[in-house]
Amino acid sequence: MVKYVLREYKTILNKLKFIDTWFWVRYTCNPYQGCEHACVYCDARSERYYIHPEFDQTIFVKKNVKEKLDAKLRRARTLLPDVVGIGGTCDAYQPAEMNYKNTRKLLEVFLKYKYPVFLSTKSIGVLRDLDLLGKIANETACCVAFTITSLEEKVNLFLEPRAATAEERFLALEKIKQEQPKIQTGVNFMPIVPYLADSDENMENMVRSTREVKADFILFAGLTLRDKQALFFLRKLEESHQNLVEKYHKLYQGNYVPKDKAYLLRISQKMLGYCKKYSVNYRVKRWIPSDFRRINYLIAQELADKAYEMQILGKKGYKGWLWAANHINNLPESIAILAKKEQLETIRNVRGIIKAEVEGLIKKYDKSKTLDSYF
Ligand code: SF4
Structure with missing residues (x-):
């Protein structure tokens, strides 16, 4: 009972x-x-x-x-x-x-x-x-x-x-x-x-x-x-x-x-x-907000997806990618602003090849024309 x-x-x-x-x-x-x-x-x-x-x-x-x-x-x-x-x-x-x-x-x-x-x-x-x-x-x-x-x-x-x-x-x-x-x-x-x-x-x-x-x-x-x-x-x-x-x-x-x-x-x-x-996705499509978090979330999703694949295929180094994703998710401002100020390395775990990947992703997702559009 x-x-x-x-x-x-x-x-x-x-x-x-x-x-x-x-x-x-x-x-x-x-x-x-x-x-x-x-x-x-x-x-x-x-x-x-x-x-x-x-x-x-x-x-x-x-x-x-x-x-x-x-x-x-x-x-x-x-x-x-x-x-x-x-x-x-x-x-x-x-x-x-x-x-x-x-x-x-x-x-x-x-x-x-x-x-x-x-x-x-x-x-x-x-x-x-x-x-x-x-x-x-x-x-x-x-x-x-x-x-x-x-x-x-x-x-x-x-x-x-x-x-x-x-x-x-x-x-x-x-x-x-x-x-x-x-x-x-x-x-x-x-x-x-x-x-x-x-x-x-x-x-x-x-x-x-x-x-x-x-x-x-x-x-x-x-x-x-x-x-x-x-x-x-x-x-x-x-x-x-x-x-x-x-x-x-x-x-x-x-x-x-x-x-x-x-x-x-x-x-x-x-x-x-x-x-x-069977063409079935093995990751969830995340919700993307329309405020300053938009680009952060898109980039974090890509890094976390990569970390996941590395992990399940037994590859080393996946934790660095995952932690970079975690810290980007938590940023209080758009990562594109940090990139413009050349401050990407202030984000924990964003260095070396991860930083290069992030820079590429910023180019892919940053559709803003001016700094003002982030606010
Ligand atoms: S696994 Fe989920 S559904 Fe099952 S007992 Fe735990 S909380 Fe409940």
């Missing part, structure tokens, strides 16, 4: 120090604390999120979220509209939402203040809010991604016991695109669970299905196993897939990601190959 507890929280919107370069999210917002979907691999169980231990049994429903968010955005002097990731340590459309409607209330406020949103879910409950999500997509930008890890229902029942079936999730993606084509849609094929969902067949079918429902992208990533999350997952594995436990110990060797780099490389290369074969 799941218990719902109404609780007052001080904050409802969290600003990230660095923009997340997977989903291009600047803010995060969790309508609930805890998640009834109870996925066995959920990383919200790890200590870094400080969630209560029985997080899939007791769901804290945040009180007065609409009023709180409205007050925060109305008074905000230092906040600029940017992409809000809704959910993350909870599923915004878990069963509680059908009753309490916290997610819908928050979406109404984001629409009012013109904040773009990125939603990841495993519930077809999101279809209820298509009208609102479509309006956000028309005003700014909206992305809805379904996390789907396997096309085999037996595997899904073990990994995600209370989520919608994979078929329902793919059908929902198709419906969203048909009814609200401006919404960017995608599949989060994450985590790719070793020995249960990493077969060539499953990986190829995931990409093919993404293509068939006309989704815009598929993101893929491996399984992390941190502290309490690892303990929970391995305990569950022991209960129903005992034969895999030893294989996991060999693959991870106590690390939070697989120690075997050849394994990771195999997955990445296969996935890149399938994405190419």
Whole structure:
């Protein structure tokens, strides 16, 4: 039996120090604390999120979220509209939402203040809010991604016991695109669970299905196993897939990601190959504001995309590119101004070949004629 507890929280919107370069999210917002979907691999169980231990049994429903968010955005002097990731340590459309409607209330406020949103879910409950999500997509930008890890229902029942079936999730993606084509849609094929969902067949079918429902992208990533999350997952594995436990110990060797780099490389290369074969993007198209951040965001996206490819192909030096992207995302003025003042090197990590790349990108994206047009 799941218990719902109404609780007052001080904050409802969290600003990230660095923009997340997977989903291009600047803010995060969790309508609930805890998640009834109870996925066995959920990383919200790890200590870094400080969630209560029985997080899939007791769901804290945040009180007065609409009023709180409205007050925060109305008074905000230092906040600029940017992409809000809704959910993350909870599923915004878990069963509680059908009753309490916290997610819908928050979406109404984001629409009012013109904040773009990125939603990841495993519930077809999101279809209820298509009208609102479509309006956000028309005003700014909206992305809805379904996390789907396997096309085999037996595997899904073990990994995600209370989520919608994979078929329902793919059908929902198709419906969203048909009814609200401006919404960017995608599949989060994450985590790719070793020995249960990493077969060539499953990986190829995931990409093919993404293509068939006309989704815009598929993101893929491996399984992390941190502290309490690892303990929970391995305990569950022991209960129903005992034969895999030893294989996991060999693959991870106590690390939070697989120690075997050849394994990771195999997955990445296969996935890149399938994405190419079915012409499916493996990166999200980010929202680009029209103020001074425009050129910064365009350049940061290119650097982060390059870092991502280097990383998954096992190339060294990707962190420098990623950090350069992070610092460019955070600039308080247009990077073109810094270039004109010959101050690009004041940006951390922008030197050597990265600086040369940035200079080329400034030429590509800087359409302004005068300095004044930046203000
Ligand atoms: S839906 Fe997401 S947040 Fe909820 S239990 Fe599953 S992985 Fe965790």
